[in-house]
Amino acid sequence: MPYPATHKQNTRARILDSAADLFAGRGYDNVSIDDVMRHAGLTRGAFYAHFASKGELYAEALLSAAAKTTLAATQPQPGAEREWIAGLIRGYLSGEHVSGTSVRCPMAFLVTDVAVREAPVRQTYTAVFQRMRERIARAASAYSDCGEDEVLAATAMMIGAVAIGRALDDPAAVDELLDSCHATARRLLACD
């Protein structure tokens, strides 16, 4: 038995990491299967032992990327929900996030890209968005009476700001945008 049972799983995870990384940076269409596999230390041919198509990879990579964001990977200490949300907002609306230095949220990096894909990809995006929204709403409800309106508006604004920030080519304009949205998000989610 040349391949241990965990080998395939590990390889698969490596491919998903590679894909999430490249898709977020360049978009779905500008990344080839060859790119993904080489970035994972493999070659083209091995791809189809793990995924049926490039589209299937996209949906799974979306999930995988979402699971690594701060929102999904941490949770508030009981009684410290306000600080958790404040930290989330700060990290999300940071220059590092927009420039792609830190962990990148696929909701922002791939919004428009997902909108033109087939149903499975959009379903995955929808599920991740709803989870994001619910986690924020739950934490916020622990310390304030802000409603669904504020949570949805703040979420859309944060995703929008990061997506727009990546499209702008003027660093000063990006900073200004992030600062304004940061202040407004804190107000909407009652962090002040």
Added chain:
Amino acid sequence: MPYPATHKQNTRARILDSAADLFAGRGYDNVSIDDVMRHAGLTRGAFYAHFASKGELYAEALLSAAAKTTLAATQPQPGAEREWIAGLIRGYLSGEHVSGTSVRCPMAFLVTDVAVREAPVRQTYTAVFQRMRERIARAASAYSDCGEDEVLAATAMMIGAVAIGRALDDPAAVDELLDSCHATARRLLACD
């Protein structure tokens, strides 16, 4: 002289309309030059008499599409700035906008798509964004003292909401998102 002086301009405008339409609907990479030209009633070969490359077309189509939005194509009646902004928000955050029935704002439909392009395209996006923001700020300043923070936050939220709405595949979730952002945008821009 088989071609009148205005012929080339008209054809060029038709190509730009076609491109803006298709790019917004499917994204840059999923639209070929052949698609654009056929949709404009022409053939492949004629393209390069008007544009040097597909990338150049993209930047110009972005401008062309932006010029047709309500924001750019109308202006407030003096003294009716509040109503103008309220109408803008209503139209922007409508189901028709998200579904692409009405005029589509390239800022929202192509955010992520623009982020991975070359400098000229991103510069064009930046210029259009700044103009959008300035027009809103000017109108808002006529009736309220809301500052740049609120204008930027509301702009990012509206663009974000439409972009996300297009990615979601659950109509009820889209409606809820639009409603929440609508209410919040009105508050931020002092329409209530």
Added chain:
DNA sequence: GTCTATAGAAAGATAGAC
């Protein structure tokens, strides 16, 4: 200016050896 025809490159997916 617009057409048809085509050169040349890239990428998704498959086949078969190891």
Added chain:
DNA sequence: GTCTATCTTTCTATAGAC
């Protein structure tokens, strides 16, 4: 499971006729 080799399609861009 992973490799190399390849089939096939698609697309940008150019060439040359009208």
